[in-house]
Amino acid sequence: MFNNGWRKPSYVMSNYLDRIGAGWVLANPEVFNFDYVPEELVGREDIQNELASKFTTLHLPEGSGRVVITGPVGSGKTALAQTFCRDIQRHLNNKRNIRSVHVNCRNASTSMRVVQRILHELAPGHPDRGLSMGELLMSLRRILRKETSHLIVVLDEVDHMLRRSGDDLLYQLLRIDEDQSGKGTLSLILISQEQVLDVLETAVISRMGSTNHLRVKPYGIEGLAAIATQRAIQGLVPGTWTPEIIRILAEKAAITGDARRVIELLNAAVERCEFRQDAHTERRLIIDDIHVPLNKEPTTSGSNLEHIDDLNPNAMLVLLALCRRLTKEESMTTGDVEQLYAVVCEEYEQKMKSHTTVWKYLKDFEERQIISSRVATITGGRGRTTHLGMPHFLPKDLASRLEMLLKKKF
Ligand SMILES: Nc1ncnc2c1ncn2[C@@H]1O[C@H](COP(=O)(O)OP(=O)(O)OP(=O)(O)O)[C@@H](O)[C@H]1O
């Protein structure tokens, strides 16, 4: 009685969903999952070697290791520990039975919950209700001894547990072998962001051995670009992205040094690109795709357009020249700027400022984070060129605002 016999033609129903699953740009969506662990970490050989050096005796029956890993958000601490545990198990395949448990203490923030999680991983049916901490630890000891396996316990975001329950569990875990002849049943890797170092420092680092403290550095532009490139190779259809696009994403994420962010930015750009596809569009990421603002855009001085309102009118003309080119291209050279600046001056009937003044304006734009610059050596030649980009603004929007402001000035 409600549909009056009218049936929606199927093409109407599916039209707007056509792009779902089309996969014009995106080949492997799982590469962008938050819990995806890449087969290899890129650019972290030093810290991987350092970590491995703390476990040089792990192939021996009594060998074990202990490490504290600290570093800023998104610096790859979790990925470092996860890949290490996976790789060491493969590496020692025939020599020693290694198991690992990764507990995130944000979700299991008391020592009781942590031990329950460990046991749950090792023996899924193990009862935990009503058992005391001593009983749980005894079970753990028994399981490890029975299986003659070595267990690597990773306590990620361990500060959560330390704050709630103190460091007692750490001592217990480190001493788990004390009552038995065989030693080396358990290794411990603690992970924490460095901002919470104080909680760790006094209580734990000395106990774990200060030489066992690994500090992971934030990623710079190169590191972020390498990570995004790896995801693009693994996740996108070949030919749909360029190193220049990746570079801009890395520049955008460099404010935070957070690898997660560059991956999110790439993912957002891919989504946008995927959804504007039709039979006629070019199947590749373009500059408009990568300027999609994320909800979690960090609040830097650069992110709102009014930021440029106090520029002097001549600087605005230079910036307008930049914006017009960057609307179409990912980056431009200082030589391009001068050429286009000449065109803009003609349009506004203004005299061009000197080369040095233009250069000063560019420096000023960079300091205000309106543009970013990168020096590149010309392939095959000896010269170096400066490439300018605009990672924090949509050049089109900035150009409109400048045109509006310039109307009032000249
Ligand atoms: N060197 C790398 N190579 C490839 N992918 C990486 C690398 N470093 C980090 N990643 C990826 O970046 C994302 C963030 O890394 P991870 O979760 O390890 O950071 P974290 O330091 O543990 O951050 P948090 O402090 O928020 O816990 C993950 O998806 C991870 O796979």
Ligand SMILES: [Mg+2]
């Ligand atoms: Mg982490």
